[in-house]
Amino acid sequence: MNPLFNFDTMPTRPVVQGPLTGSDVLSVSQFDRDKIEYIFARTREMREMVEQAGTFDLLGDKVAACIFYEPSTRTSSSFISAMQRLGGTVIPITSGVSFSSVSKGETLGDTMRVLEQYADVIILRHPQVGSAKEAAHAASVPILNAGDGPGEHPTQALLDLFTIRDELGQIDGLKIAMVGDLRFGRTVHSLTKLLLQYDVSLRFVSPEILRLPLNLMNSVIDAGVDVRETHSVDDVIKNADVLYVTRVQKERFTDLDQYEEVKNYYKITAETMEMAKEKMVVMHPLPRVGEIPDAVDSDPRAAYFRQAKNGMFVRMALLAAVLGRA
Amino acid sequence: MNPLFNFDTMPTRPVVQGPLTGSDVLSVSQFDRDKIEYIFARTREMREMVEQAGTFDLLGDKVAACIFYEPSTRTSSSFISAMQRLGGTVIPITSGVSFSSVSKGETLGDTMRVLEQYADVIILRHPQVGSAKEAAHAASVPILNAGDGPGEHPTQALLDLFTIRDELGQIDGLKIAMVGDLRFGRTVHSLTKLLLQYDVSLRFVSPEILRLPLNLMNSVIDAGVDVRETHSVDDVIKNADVLYVTRVQKERFTDLDQYEEVKNYYKITAETMEMAKEKMVVMHPLPRVGEIPDAVDSDPRAAYFRQAKNGMFVRMALLAAVLGRA
């Protein structure tokens, strides 16, 4: 027996049986209002902890694998920081994936079955719809979906919703306008689905070719939500409590002329902000490429960097929750 | 003097003078039965520790550099997790290597001489035979060879052997069949060399063009081992205690027609398993690309994912051992 290795002093840390213990986080459809409230309460605790102490040893016995089949500096960085601020460690697999196991022909399921031998939780970003579900089917450790192509990006939707709630104190009763690329904008779709559980008014502002997909629009209508579509920010800016602005994603276009035509269609300038309510928030999932000029950043209603920070807190809450520590 | 920096409370941790303290791990030829037993005993402790506590601060004062000149998600992930579960940290250099120091014309020796300034141990994967030895010649900190091209991959061979021992309780007396690409399969070569120290029977099952290399076959014969070569799994399946299956590695072929011809030659299906002993283990170094269908995974004799997990425990044992903590 290794004399440096004393099993008597090796603690088994307690597991809390919370509502997400051992669960995957694959889709916003998993989150009802109770679960959302639960995660948001944990998120606020995480924020308080980081502000007070920076890091805390809640997950010091845990290792996360963070595997990104497509790069996303923002999302991977916030997950990595989230895990590390809770005392856990990360296996970063954020590049080269396509040249390694994948090029050798391994299935996603097998990659998950191997990674779960090394890690207690797997954070997965993958370009294909349904990949997170497929991964969760294969793995017995929790899978956190960090975006599966045009499919789901539940942690982004939760951080968006948390930001609305945190900035305005409530969700029910709000008038929320989504602006920009509503057709391909995954974050818009996921957030919209979450919002259908609340008593909100929705305004969808986009160029014709980037309107909300039919089936999602029908879900909104079926939910009995007060909803309108429009082409102009001017139609919504006066009454909106939340302006959720998105980038027109160049990489989703096959016709670049069409992209050039619409990309600057919906710019939120200081002048736009003058028309808005005094207590209103401008959000953006970032990166932005001109939709909101830097000059707007100093406006107290510009919440997009606070929103990014909330992403770290929400992911801390989710990591703690699925690992049985919240 | 920095008031936060108290040298009196700064512990120098003890060093254990074990059989591998300060050593490199370059080749299976370094490991006799005593050293193997020693590492396997440490490996079992590591497993018990992880199951009980997840992580343990045995290497909290150590930093490992993990430098992979060719990607290998599996091997790098298990080394990274191994180091982190022992409380150590990792400098991950798992991509971009070819575009940095290397493209500037630096020798491998110099890269090692620099990395050892920052790290207490270097984990090296390199496409060229002999590179690990070259690295060890240059560096004074321990080098762990994580695969040097068609050369050695000693940690894989150790985890394979550990799995056999762990699944079946012994190694002597076993009938072990190697199946698939025996010509280019580095893991087959390394495991075979280790097995020559034990009293085993060996069966090599491959297509004609992928037979075991001449010199290795001669070593097996010289060792006086009971050995046979065959083309068919059917010839060995009834008596085998271990079926070690390998992927036909596409990247080793220059003629793709030849690859297509042999790639599915040796498939282990549920029907194959029916012919096998009740107490038998199917192993695979992974990734698999069709040699073993997912349907076999639920068979208790399918040991390949446990084998992958053992890789982490063996690497924990080796890290602790070379760093003087086991």
Add this chain to the structure above:
Amino acid sequence: MNPLFNFDTMPTRPVVQGPLTGSDVLSVSQFDRDKIEYIFARTREMREMVEQAGTFDLLGDKVAACIFYEPSTRTSSSFISAMQRLGGTVIPITSGVSFSSVSKGETLGDTMRVLEQYADVIILRHPQVGSAKEAAHAASVPILNAGDGPGEHPTQALLDLFTIRDELGQIDGLKIAMVGDLRFGRTVHSLTKLLLQYDVSLRFVSPEILRLPLNLMNSVIDAGVDVRETHSVDDVIKNADVLYVTRVQKERFTDLDQYEEVKNYYKITAETMEMAKEKMVVMHPLPRVGEIPDAVDSDPRAAYFRQAKNGMFVRMALLAAVLGRA
């Protein structure tokens, strides 16, 4: 409230108001002799700590983002090890950057504004001159410039100066010869600027086309330093206390014929060393590509690997200093 989450036992760690607390490290021009002495005193403490204990929990509450827009294994590895040896953690963004946020059109400023939500300090390497300053303008957390193209590389200059001081006990009074590519050699430029604060003699040895840039040469002359330019190492080797040798950087040349012509112009061999003083140091920022053969490594005057190690200690000192822990 999470029962595992006790805010009463969550310490807010003290902040030391040192001369660099909260500062960016962008340029050598920030460092006067007092600040240099301060950092060097901290650097020696860091070395003593690493030698005694390996790691120390000084920055256990901190997370660093290490973002490299161009790869540099050496610099990123030493920063990562520096942070980890102080108990801090690192978000490694050392590859794939160009394919992620950047390809989506995000500005450097926005990338910094997002990263500072997750990290307490940002270590930045970027190919464009002025990028570190631009980043510091955007971010409120400290930015450590790890090289901005042909611009500044202040941590390299500090480690170079520390090495001279550490090897020879002083800086004033020394005869320092810079050899090789003095035109594009960023490390030569930064170190020269730092040395202008000391009473040194400078000798610049280069082929005609790689002479020190005009404006820097003028600064040296204006500072009243004893200075000469020459084409031959022979002219300086007998009297030099420091021989600072640099690689002719292939990637800076557009005409490869010109590169071939000059690349081996200034080789420091064992024979060269015989002409040098007994107490003299050969330095090199590395990587080397033939300027100094391996045979010279065993000469006690060959300081380049100690110099590399000093890089880690200097970066530890800087990280602690800007984060208010030194």
